Amino acid sequence: MAKPIKKKRIAVPEQDPKARIHNFNEVALGYTFELAKEEASRCLQCPYEYAPCIKGCPVNVNIPGFIKKILEEDIKGALEVIHETNSLPGITGRVCPQEQQCEMNCVMGKLGDKINIGKLERFVADYAREHGIMAETKIAPKNGKKVAIVGSGPSGLTAAADLIKMGYDVTVYEALHEPGGVLIYGIPEFRLPKDIVHYEVKFLKMIGAKIETNVVIGKTITLQELIDEYDAVFLGTGAGTPKFLNLPGVNCKGIYSANEFLTRINLMKAYKFPEYDTPIKVGKRLAVIGAGNVAMDAARSALRVGFEEVYILYRRTREYMTAREEEIHHAEEEGVKFMFLVSPVEFIGDENCNLKVVKLIMNKLGEPDSSGRRRPEPIPGTEFALEVDAVVFAIGQRPNKILYQEVPELKTTKWGTLVVDEKYRTTMRGVFAGGDAVRGEATVVLAMGDGKRAAKAIDEYIRTGEWPEEIKPKTF
Amino acid sequence: MFEIVDKKVLAPNIKWIRVKAPLVAKSARAGQFIVLRLHEKGERIPLTLFKWHKEDGTIELVFQEVGKTTYELGSYEPGDKIMDIVGPLGKPTHIENYGTAIVVSGGVGAPIGYAVTRALKEAGNHVVSIIGFRNKQYVILEDEFRKVSDELLITTDDGSYVRKGFTTDVLKEYLANGGKADYVFTVGPVIMMKLIADITRKYGIKTDASLNPIMVDGTGMCGACRVTVGGEIKFACVDGPDFDAHQVNFDELLSRLTEYKEEERIALDRYVKGVH
Ligand SMILES: Cc1cc2nc3c(=O)[nH]c(=O)nc-3n(C[C@H](O)[C@H](O)[C@H](O)COP(=O)(O)OP(=O)(O)OC[C@H]3O[C@@H](n4cnc5c(N)ncnc54)[C@H](O)[C@@H]3O)c2cc1C
Ligand SMILES: Cc1cc2nc3c(=O)[nH]c(=O)nc-3n(C[C@H](O)[C@H](O)[C@H](O)COP(=O)(O)OP(=O)(O)OC[C@H]3O[C@@H](n4cnc5c(N)ncnc54)[C@H](O)[C@@H]3O)c2cc1C
Ligand code: SF4
Ligand code: FES
Numbered sequence: 001m002a003k004p005i006k007k008k009r010i011a012v013p014e015q016d017p018k019a020r021i022h023n024f025n026e027v028a029l030g031y032t033f034e035l036a037k038e039e040a041s042r043c044l045q046c047p048y049e050y051a052p053c054i055k056g057c058p059v060n061v062n063i064p065g066f067i068k069k070i071l072e073e074d075i076k077g078a079l080e081v082i083h084e085t086n087s088l089p090g091i092t093g094r095v096c097p098q099e100q101q102c103e104m105n106c107v108m109g110k111l112g113d114k115i116n117i118g119k120l121e122r123f124v125a126d127y128a129r130e131h132g133i134m135a136e137t138k139i140a141p142k143n144g145k146k147v148a149i150v151g152s153g154p155s156g157l158t159a160a161a162d163l164i165k166m167g168y169d170v171t172v173y174e175a176l177h178e179p180g181g182v183l184i185y186g187i188p189e190f191r192l193p194k195d196i197v198h199y200e201v202k203f204l205k206m207i208g209a210k211i212e213t214n215v216v217i218g219k220t221i222t223l224q225e226l227i228d229e230y231d232a233v234f235l236g237t238g239a240g241t242p243k244f245l246n247l248p249g250v251n252c253k254g255i256y257s258a259n260e261f262l263t264r265i266n267l268m269k270a271y272k273f274p275e276y277d278t279p280i281k282v283g284k285r286l287a288v289i290g291a292g293n294v295a296m297d298a299a300r301s302a303l304r305v306g307f308e309e310v311y312i313l314y315r316r317t318r319e320y321m322t323a324r325e326e327e328i329h330h331a332e333e334e335g336v337k338f339m340f341l342v343s344p345v346e347f348i349g350d351e352n353c354n355l356k357v358v359k360l361i362m363n364k365l366g367e368p369d370s371s372g373r374r375r376p377e378p379i380p381g382t383e384f385a386l387e388v389d390a391v392v393f394a395i396g397q398r399p400n401k402i403l404y405q406e407v408p409e410l411k412t413t414k415w416g417t418l419v420v421d422e423k424y425r426t427t428m429r430g431v432f433a434g435g436d437a438v439r440g441e442a443t444v445v446l447a448m449g450d451g452k453r454a455a456k457a458i459d460e461y462i463r464t465g466e467w468p469e470e471i472k473p474k475t476f
Numbered sequence: 477m478f479e480i481v482d483k484k485v486l487a488p489n490i491k492w493i494r495v496k497a498p499l500v501a502k503s504a505r506a507g508q509f510i511v512l513r514l515h516e517k518g519e520r521i522p523l524t525l526f527k528w529h530k531e532d533g534t535i536e537l538v539f540q541e542v543g544k545t546t547y548e549l550g551s552y553e554p555g556d557k558i559m560d561i562v563g564p565l566g567k568p569t570h571i572e573n574y575g576t577a578i579v580v581s582g583g584v585g586a587p588i589g590y591a592v593t594r595a596l597k598e599a600g601n602h603v604v605s606i607i608g609f610r611n612k613q614y615v616i617l618e619d620e621f622r623k624v625s626d627e628l629l630i631t632t633d634d635g636s637y638v639r640k641g642f643t644t645d646v647l648k649e650y651l652a653n654g655g656k657a658d659y660v661f662t663v664g665p666v667i668m669m670k671l672i673a674d675i676t677r678k679y680g681i682k683t684d685a686s687l688n689p690i691m692v693d694g695t696g697m698c699g700a701c702r703v704t705v706g707g708e709i710k711f712a713c714v715d716g717p718d719f720d721a722h723q724v725n726f727d728e729l730l731s732r733l734t735e736y737k738e739e740e741r742i743a744l745d746r747y748v749k750g751v752h
Contacts, residue, residue, distance in 0.1 A: 175562065175693075175695045176562075176693065176695075177513055177520075177559070177560040177562070185697075213560070214560050214561060214562040215499065215562070216562060216563075216565065216695060219503065219563065219564055219565055220499050220500065220503055220562070220563065220564070221499065221503070222503075240695075240696070240697040241696050241697065241711075242697075242698065242699045244699065244702070244709055246708070246709055250709070251702060251703075251704060251709070251728050251732065253731065253732060253734070253735040254735075256699070256700070257698060257699040259697055259698045259699065260692060260698035260699055260700045263692055263693065263697070263698055264692065268519065268520070268692070269517070273739065273743075274739075274742055274743050274746050275517065276517045276518075276519075277517060277518050277519035277544055277545060277743060278519045278520070278692075279736050279739030279740070279742075279743070281735065281736065281739070352731060352734070353728070353731045353732075400695070400696055400697060401696070401714070402695055402696050402714055405714075
């Protein structure tokens, strides 16, 4: 049966850029049922064994499978197909770099536009949430064993959910006052509404997880205490320690890590100051150093809190930017300015060290480095000054060492990530780890996938008691 | 939720509270702090652990009302609840038997100084406490210090109690008169710590200072609390709050503390006028 090929992607309704830079509401409004069906009808329904999109997805969501269910108007069915491998579709549908994963491989790309998989996935999750539709969740009878999860980011939340379904008694410990990890404190409301994260956390509690906020493992409770009390421990502590460049003036006022800037805004709601108590300083011009998702989030948040002019300063060129395509596009639409091939060399403040100027140097691209990307090389004599009121560093994060600094038995790599083997086992018996804590800065879907696989490994360990003599480090 | 079980006014605008926080009480050590958030709209602020009691799961805090959050906390009464308390945070003060240890505390640095004094005393040190206050009205914790110090030297800026002078004057005289000092710990206003460090540097006495930069999370996640120590960037909440006082860039710390002056004023004005 020959179906007509529909080359054009169905556009996703979005908030107008001029209006949205004055609010924190979500930018992409998502498909309606009608639009979703239209987009779904473009899918060629590649067979499961072949479908390249499935292979491109880090957790192998059965994409043609759930798309077919949308066409059949069976949203519960669609959700259940997704839930087989992905328990957070409302989140991944919004934040996955689909253009480098599932959508990159989409066969429709050869005939026209690729299928908008991310937005369809999001549609299923949103429609289900809004209409009280839940996937059938089978929870095994309690087996009397206990697992502690440290950190409530996507890896921890996923591991917790899967272990509960297997019959374990699960407690999640979170250092901050709200669970969700980066999903709560980092990724802004306009990209990932916090209600969606709250919904996932509520679901987890509903199926029986205990979530203990305001508990720092390593400080409030030691790791050893957890090991003694629980049958296994999972560390999903993320990579939350921001990097700064130790340049002259770097501690002037007006210079922040993206984490501080975004935490003030997202977690502490500084954009509602003084209704909320946490302040944020707003000036005229702000520059963000870096060009990943974190940088885009900081830049776009800066516009929304009232900075008039926002720059992205990047040491390489446009094609090396690591942010999701959609975020770059949205940032451009909103008026963020991009400056390529520049690196900061100095920060200059007034007599009270209030930041006034960032001194930049021009780069050229040299030989590829170990990551295969061409290395930026400064061109002597090309320094110039950019007047700014604020600078945000978004140049990467290291694993948060608050937990391991007092546990020498937990081996780390030279990047500070935890050493684990292919079953997510750390160098301490009964202790597992996944997500950014073992990968360094990665993605939500990878963290979620780790949580899932670690849950399986934890189950196997508790059932068999097997632990290897030696941990063979897995490289990520 | 964390219930306040007792409260006292120690001096004008300086209050003492005892709060139920069993997990913190169980793990606390001298020199560590907590971060609290009063309610849904509240800011996260750090306060040092003054005392803690494993037995009944309570902690004691002493704070000075300086801005919106501390004034609001000051209005809480026994029975009221603080929404979030997390801790103990920071590295505990390094405690060993140095011989003679001097603890120099100024103003609301006193509760921190007290916890460290007690720990040093328990470790077998001969402890000399130097505590300084603005004037007689502001003298706090005198009895507490007396119980855990071998020598207690009190001073007031205006001479309205015991003697006139700053803690720096007292330390200088003590050392000039041949007083013994194998270790100095200092906590209080930044200027004071800087001057204390200048004095002990000349004598080559190992000195730690407890730093109090602006903090947000208190878990090493934001870098708001960064300080320069020996030319390197350190995060006070996880690498400190104690650092080698001879290596700290105090001027930078002083400047960074003023970052939100304007916003702090707005928040306090609004609070005083009763807009919540
Ligand atoms: C601003 C920003 C934007 C991003 N955008 C995207 C995006 O668009 N798409 C994408 O796929 N990825 C994105 N990422 C990356 C993604 O968010 C992370 O890869 C992912 O969140 C990692 O999950 P995790 O579970 O490993 O840890 P995290 O989400 O980092 O959570 C770790 C949690 O553990 C807690 N914790 C740490 N130590 C302790 C302790 N000792 N005791 C108790 N709790 C502890 C932390 O407080 C935190 O809540 C972004 C990251 C940032 C910062
Ligand atoms: C590790 C640590 C331990 C501390 N322990 C105590 C304690 O035991 N008792 C106590 O009274 N205070 C302590 N402080 C200081 C206390 O955190 C601040 O006074 C408080 O955050 C002020 O909040 P606010 O909203 O009332 O005032 P704000 O309006 O925020 O600030 C008012 C004034 O306080 C200063 N200030 C703001 N934040 C801080 C800060 N984090 N540290 C120092 N000064 C600040 C501002 O520069 C300003 O001059 C400690 C600070 C740190 C970092
Ligand atoms: S989880 Fe991410 S990569 Fe996989 S199908 Fe969904 S959007 Fe695509
Ligand atoms: S307070 Fe955020 S890193 Fe120290």
